[in-house]
Amino acid sequence: MRGTKVPPRDTVLATTTDVQAGQLLFAQIGCATCHVHSIVTAPSRTVLNGGMWVVPDALGNKLIHPYSDFLLHDVGTGDGIVQGGPVDTINKLRTTPLWGLRTKTRFMHDLKSLSLADAINRHRDEARGVVDNFQEDLTPAQQHQVITFLNSLQGSGRQSSAKPVVGWWSLVVGKIPRGIGPSNPTAPVARM
Numbered sequence: 115m116r117g118t119k120v121p122p123r124d125t126v127l128a129t130t131t132d133v134q135a136g137q138l139l140f141a142q143i144g145c146a147t148c149h150v151h152s153i154v155t156a157p158s159r160t161v162l163n164g165g166m167w168v169v170p171d172a173l174g175n176k177l178i179h180p181y182s183d184f185l186l187h188d189v190g191t192g193d194g195i196v197q198g199g200p201v202d203t204i205n206k207l208r209t210t211p212l213w214g215l216r217t218k219t220r221f222m223h224d225l226k227s228l229s230l231a232d233a234i235n236r237h238r239d240e241a242r243g244v245v246d247n248f249q250e251d252l253t254p255a256q257q258h259q260v261i262t263f264l265n266s267l268q269g270s271g272r273q274s275s276a277k278p279v280v281g282w283w284s285l286v287v288g289k290i291p292r293g294i295g296p297s298n299p300t301a302p303v304a305r306m
């Protein structure tokens with residue numbers, strides 16, 4: 115296996131004014147309530163999964179930028195499959211981290227979205243208000259800026275010198291920095 119790191123961000127695109135405006139809009143209209151920018155992994159030596167896994171020093175207490183809260187939400191795309199929890203998880207899905215989008219050409223858990231715009235527009239229910247903000251409050255130019263921001267998370271296919279903090283295969287979710295986390299009480303996944 116060549117590598118399991120998060121694909122690097124497109125560092126050239128990331129500095130453009132469109133991407134910076136798009137990132138701001140992404141936060142302002144509420145996307146970032148679920149697609150959380152920054153999370154601190156659990157402290158090293160934390161025992162998880164009933165003792166099956168202990169967080170190694172290399173992965174503990176790291177600031178990462180997954181654009182996910184790793185919580186379950188009903189955004190109207192569920193399949194009626196209980197997500198390893200109580201029955202009310204039946205139509206919930208875990209917020210997809212938006213890092214590493216460049217490895218994908220299809221989006222959402224069912225891979226039915228062929229564009230980022232379609233993926234956004236399919237959000238309903240818990241995300242209804244936020245998607246209304248996207249569709250009704252943003253001009254087409256601003257919507258384009260949000261999508262250009264998402265594209266900057268995909269990388270450009272070139273190698274970048276940016277070093278990801280932690281391999282996403284072994285991500286351990288710890289506490290979310292104060293003030294930017296969601297209020298959703300559903301327990302975060304211990305490991306992905």
Ligand code: HEC
Pocket residue numbers: 143144145146147148149186187188189191192207208209210211212215218220221222223224230233234237240241244245248260264
């Ligand atoms: C209430 C929480 C919530 C909000 C608010 C939200 N999302 Fe999501 N998002 C999700 C969940 C859950 C999924 C996974 C849905 C699925 O796979 O069917 C998802 C999936 C996605 C995907 C697909 C990623 C992939 O790799 O397949 C994109 C892109 C995305 N969201 C962008 C956005 C944008 C842009 C906004 C703001 C307009 C937004 N989301 C608001 C929870 C949310």
